[in-house]
Amino acid sequence: MVETKQNFDSRLRSLTRKHRRMSNGYTAHMRRDGLIVVKPKRGRMQFPLKGAVLVAIGFFAFKAFMLMSLGEVTYADRLADLQNGTLIEQGGAWVMQADPLTQAMVNFANTNLL
Known part of the structure; x- marks a missing residue:
């Protein structure tokens, strides 16, 4: 009786594991003998x-909007102030420079939208 319960528990764990893997998707292939074999798709982290x-x-559009709204001279002055600041402000100035x-x-935007 104990062996039967252990056998049942192991089969149940196996089915639960297989079901979890199949829930992410699966592919079915037919072997040469006509048997359809279903395998789970590999789970992969996609960026x-x-x-x-x-x-x-969005970031480049924000930079372009800031440059358009402030003007090139004011934008350059603000970047110069940031470049003289702390290390984080200097990093922000480098990121926000007009590329x-x-x-x-x-x-x-100036030629086609305005």
């Missing part, structure tokens, strides 16, 4: 590329 691209576009992509976005 959310779409989200990262949207964040980058070619930001300049292109400002030029596009």
